[in-house]
Amino acid sequence: VAVVTELPTTVVADVVGQYDIGSLDKYWPADDGVENTNYFLRTSRGLEYVLTVVESSTHHNDLMIRVLDLAHRNDLPVAPVMASKTGAREIYRLNKPMLLAPRLPGRHIDQPNENQCGAVGKFLAMFHLSTSELGLEAHEYPRNLTWLNHHAALSREIQHPTYQRQLEEALDGITIGLERPEIEELPTGIVHGDLFRDNALFNEGELSGVVDFHHTSHHYWIYDVAVAINDWCTTEQQQLDEHRAAALVRGYQTIRPFDDAETACYPAFGLYSAVAFWLSRLVAVSADTGSHSRPPKDPDEFRRIAAQHLRGFSLF
Numbered sequence: 001v002a003v004v005t006e007l008p009t010t011v012v013a014d015v016v017g018q019y020d021i022g023s024l025d026k027y028w029p030a031d032d033g034v035e036n037t038n039y040f041l042r043t044s045r046g047l048e049y050v051l052t053v054v055e056s057s058t059h060h061n062d063l064m065i066r067v068l069d070l071a072h073r074n075d076l077p078v079a080p081v082m083a084s085k086t087g088a089r090e091i092y093r094l095n096k097p098m099l100l101a102p103r104l105p106g107r108h109i110d111q112p113n114e115n116q117c118g119a120v121g122k123f124l125a126m127f128h129l130s131t132s133e134l135g136l137e138a139h140e141y142p143r144n145l146t147w148l149n150h151h152a153a154l155s156r157e158i159q160h161p162t163y164q165r166q167l168e169e170a171l172d173g174i175t176i177g178l179e180r181p182e183i184e185e186l187p188t189g190i191v192h193g194d195l196f197r198d199n200a201l202f203n204e205g206e207l208s209g210v211v212d213f214h215h216t217s218h219h220y221w222i223y224d225v226a227v228a229i230n231d232w233c234t235t236e237q238q239q240l241d242e243h244r245a246a247a248l249v250r251g252y253q254t255i256r257p258f259d260d261a262e263t264a265c266y267p268a269f270g271l272y273s274a275v276a277f278w279l280s281r282l283v284a285v286s287a288d289t290g291s292h293s294r295p296p297k298d299p300d301e302f303r304r305i306a307a308q309h310l311r312g313f314s315l316f
Helices: 009-016 061-073 114-130 132-137 145-155 161-178 181-185 221-232 242-253 260-287 300-311
Strands: 024-029 037-043 048-053 091-093 096-102 188-191 200-203 206-210 217-220
Touching: 009 024, 009 037, 009 091, 061 096, 061 114, 061 132, 114 132, 114 188, 114 200, 114 206, 114 221, 114 242, 132 188, 145 161, 145 260, 161 260, 161 300, 181 260, 188 221, 217 221, 221 242, 221 260, 260 300
Parallel strands: none
Antiparallel strands: 024 037, 037 048, 048 096, 091 096, 188 217, 200 206
16 A cells, blocks of 8 residues: 655754754655655755655565675676764654665666666676575565465455456465475575666666665575566566566576476466556555555556466477
8 A cells, every 4th residue: 555654844854963964945745765765955055865765564664784794895887875963774753663775776677678778787686696605594485375375375366257257266276386396496585675766867878776675585596586677577568578578588588598397387477466566556556545645556567467477378
């Protein structure tokens, strides 16, 4: 559900005062963000930052902070969470944790080209390898098969029967796919879990930033690739573009080639990731009261992507 915490000037100025960045000049709400509230701010030193109000108690801020530190040390375009004057990485105000990070340059891309998709694939592979040492310390990705089945059952009350049958068919395919013997051979580690177009920035044609690591967890790396493909490589009609998908995969494999198990299992993970976001959006729609300024995203987008996977969408 989209949430917005209205921050008065006194609170933002107080938070800024906890850091050695000058005093607050101005601040304004960011347009993006669904699960958390984000503000841009500028200080008296002329630099801009992002202030995030973490709205969900299920987010693992400690892991995210460590992942960002490691990725930043490996020269990836991410913004590490800043430490306050006392060394705190989280500032609590209004009974909520708040995080401050430098604002990265660039803008979001609505319809990426093949080169931009390739850059995202390359980033993802570098991110997987550079954070691999934290893999075993991370919590497991929560949207597993149990989560899918639970929320699919709940969706029967709010979804058209035709779509529900399609969802059940997809779940059967995912279950069969995740029971393949090759699953045990798949590489795992830290995943971003939400590398959509609105979580990446491009500046002068180059990938200049990746943001929103609140879904960071331990999972199959091929799932992270599938999440990215299902968003970056779809047209305005929510149809997968095989040329962009191939470009993203090529970019990834310039850094870390897929093994045979990943190639064999990709169709199941393409479907799996589509259904996971189809269901998460259905959950958001059912919980929406209309009281927030940002409505939940349309679950039907991922229903159509899942349908394309069911018809057969192969990268290899």
